[in-house]
Amino acid sequence: xxxxxxxxLTFAHADDPRIVLRTSVGDMVLAPAGNFSLLQKMxxxxxxxKAQVGEVDPSRFVKVILVQPTQLDISPExxxxxxxxxxxxxxxGTLLFIVAETTGLDATPVARVVRGxxxxxxxxxxxxxxxxxxxxRIEITNxxxxxxxxxxxSLGLRGFSATLDRRRYKSFTSPxxxxxxxxLLLLGFLVFYIGRYRLKNALASIGLTLVLVGSFLLFSxxxxxxxxxxxxxxxxxxxxxxxxxxMSQFESYE
Amino acid sequence: xxxxxSFYFVNAWADSxxxxxxxxxxxxxxxxxxxxxSVVTAMPVVIFLLWIINWPHFSxxxxxxxxxRANLRQYPVTALLVPLIVVGAVTASMIYPFEIGPHFVKFxxxxxxxxxxxxxxxxxxxxxxxxxLTFTKAERWALAGLVYGCFLTGATRAEVSNRSLSFLNVxxxxxxxxxWVPWAFMTILLVSAIFLLVRVxxxxxxxxxxxxxxxxxxxxxxxxxxxxxxDLPVFRELVPAFxxxxxxxxxxxxNLRESIPPTAPVTQxxxxxxxxxxxGLNIAGGLGLFLLLPKITALAGGPTLFVESxxxxxxxxxxxxxxxxxxxxxxxxxxxxxxxxxxxxxHPEIPSIDAKRAA
Numbered sequence: 283x284x285x286x287x288x289x290x291l292t293f294a295h296a297d298d299p300r301i302v303l304r305t306s307v308g309d310m311v312l313a314p315a316g317n318f319s320l321l322q323k324m325x326x327x328x329x330x331x332k333a334q335v336g337e338v339d340p341s342r343f344v345k346v347i348l349v350q351p352t353q354l355d356i357s358p359e360x361x362x363x364x365x366x367x368x369x370x371x372x373x374x375g376t377l378l379f380i381v382a383e384t385t386g387l388d389a390t391p392v393a394r395v396v397r398g399x400x401x402x403x404x405x406x407x408x409x410x411x412x413x414x415x416x417x418x419r420i421e422i423t424n425x426x427x428x429x430x431x432x433x434x435x436s437l438g439l440r441g442f443s444a445t446l447d448r449r450r451y452k453s454f455t456s457p458x459x460x461x462x463x464x465x466l467l468l469l470g471f472l473v474f475y476i477g478r479y480r481l482k483n484a485l486a487s488i489g490l491t492l493v494l495v496g497s498f499l500l501f502s503x504x505x506x507x508x509x510x511x512x513x514x515x516x517x518x519x520x521x522x523x524x525x526x527x528x529m530s531q532f533e534s535y536e
Numbered sequence: 537x538x539x540x541x542s543f544y545f546v547n548a549w550a551d552s553x554x555x556x557x558x559x560x561x562x563x564x565x566x567x568x569x570x571x572x573x574s575v576v577t578a579m580p581v582v583i584f585l586l587w588i589i590n591w592p593h594f595s596x597x598x599x600x601x602x603x604x605r606a607n608l609r610q611y612p613v614t615a616l617l618v619p620l621i622v623v624g625a626v627t628a629s630m631i632y633p634f635e636i637g638p639h640f641v642k643f644x645x646x647x648x649x650x651x652x653x654x655x656x657x658x659x660x661x662x663x664x665x666x667x668x669l670t671f672t673k674a675e676r677w678a679l680a681g682l683v684y685g686c687f688l689t690g691a692t693r694a695e696v697s698n699r700s701l702s703f704l705n706v707x708x709x710x711x712x713x714x715x716w717v718p719w720a721f722m723t724i725l726l727v728s729a730i731f732l733l734v735r736v737x738x739x740x741x742x743x744x745x746x747x748x749x750x751x752x753x754x755x756x757x758x759x760x761x762x763x764x765x766x767d768l769p770v771f772r773e774l775v776p777a778f779x780x781x782x783x784x785x786x787x788x789x790x791n792l793r794e795s796i797p798p799t800a801p802v803t804q805x806x807x808x809x810x811x812x813x814x815x816g817l818n819i820a821g822g823l824g825l826f827l828l829l830p831k832i833t834a835l836a837g838g839p840t841l842f843v844e845s846x847x848x849x850x851x852x853x854x855x856x857x858x859x860x861x862x863x864x865x866x867x868x869x870x871x872x873x874x875x876x877x878x879x880x881x882x883h884p885e886i887p888s889i890d891a892k893r894a895a
Binding site: 498 | 574577611613633634635639699700707717
């Protein structure tokens with residue numbers, strides 16, 4: 283799937299590509315600078331999955347370290363001046379978010395922060411432990427691609443917050459919605475039963491279609507629904523698997 | 537004297553390689569190279585495999601269903617209704633990219649892993665039938681316990697964390713399972729594996745004559761995909777290609793069997809021409825499904841940030857759905873060609889496995 287993302291990106295030919303970097307304390311938008319395509323490649327390869335903020339040097343940079351360091355074929359530009367909000371990358375994939383002008387970095391520029399500089403500034407000012415890392419773990423929760431401001435807006439960017447709501451998705455959870463899903467599911471089972479065991483014809487497949495739609499609507503509504511009883515998520519999961527299994531009965535009447 | 541039919545499609549090596557040894561061999565290669573090869577460096581290989589294996593395998597399903605009037609007549613509801621269901625789901629996802637879309641993607645991701653498992657069970661039972669090995673009801677349950685146990689262990693491990701998951705540009709929720717859940721499934725898979733070792737593998741070893749090891753290959757491969765392979769990110773990226781390779785191998789054989797009349801001998805050149813044409817068509821079909829279709833949908837006004845995610849999820853859901861219908865082994869039209877082998881296509885005088893057994 284990661285390769286698929288990279289391939290789609292190759293064919294996208296975006297004039298103004300952006301990477302939306304989501305952290306557990308807020309989002310940043312990165313625009314091209316230097317070797318941006320390398321950063322795109324890294325993001326699409328999922329290199330920043332579970333990455334986290336490492337060493338913070340408040341007079342130079344905020345470091346984001348990968349879970350799995352890599353070996354990149356890049357030439358460090360130690361003599362080049364790194365400016366505030368620039369993003370540089372080291373050979374092992376570590377990102378350096380520059381918070382004050384500096385030189386002598388064993389890295390190369392790959393992007394610049396165009397939105398969410400307040401998040402970077404807030405991370406810079408967080409209390410640090412003995413290893414000069416934030417006392418509280420800050421993770422990269424996701425990295426997404428966008429090409430227009432409208433797309434970025436549609437993602438719902440969020441500024442710095444120490445208690446960020448991590449959910450970006452929503453659910454239809456109104457009782458009417460869930461009740462309709464349950465009714466559709468029950469109706470589907472009834473139609474399936476009649477078509478499969480009584481009439482032995484295509485009605486069974488129509489019934490299964492209703493079951494599939496009802497089951498999906500119920501699933502989409504209940505995933506984010508507050509847990510009402512222990513094992514609710516497991517039950518939802520098994521319900522989903524049972525739906526997949528049931529679909530192999532499609533167009534099977536004998 | 538009439539030659540006895542082999543229970544391999546091509547031969548022991550080819551069947552083992554395509555159905556599992558490529559996977560298991562790759563696992564050990566990436567295990568040995570752990571820390572030296574990252575997903576980033578392996579990406580060109582993964583992309584190359586997408587073009588020549590993963591995407592053609594999706595196209596092969598459509599080719600089989602829509603490329604034959606007989607299949608269209610046999611599965612009219614699947615051919616007509618399933619695309620409508622999928623288009624409906626993709627459209628709803630585009631209209632509600634945060635309310636419906638993420639759940640559609642989650643639905644598809646889970647269906648994908650389930651589909652891999654169903655294929656593994658199907659291939660195992662196919663080879664059991666070819667080799668004359670019979671599974672009792674309890675043994676079938678144990679096989680399902682092993683195969684689905686592997687998938688459930690891997691799938692639930694990925695959803696223990698409260699981090700959201702993502703597919704291309706779409707974030708979707710995690711189930712946030714308790715940490716004991718993957719261990720429970722791991723226990724089921726281990727108990728099932730022990731049961732199969734005692735009830736199937738041990739008698740197989742004690743029996744005289746050729747040992748039908750090939751029956752075990754898909755399940756062992758599946759174990760590598762989801763249990764030890766889960767911790768090797770590069771290997772994990774290749775699992776869909778290995779699944780697709782298994783599929784293409786059987787679909788290729790099925791296509792040969794159905795497109796070459798079993799009445800007269802055929803030349804090897806004819807076999808190669810038929811195979812290359814089929815593969816080429818499916819490569820083109822794969823490009824159409826995975827590159828062209830999202831572009832066309834975006835041009836038609838889909839939300840560009842998510843259009844690829846939803847369309848590609850739709851293409852894959854269509855594949856899972858159709859596959860579950862058109863590859864049922866209890867259907868004589870499906871199982872009969874799959875009881876032949878390459879030797880029999882080249883030399884029609886050799887009886888099929890079923891015919892030989894009946895004689």
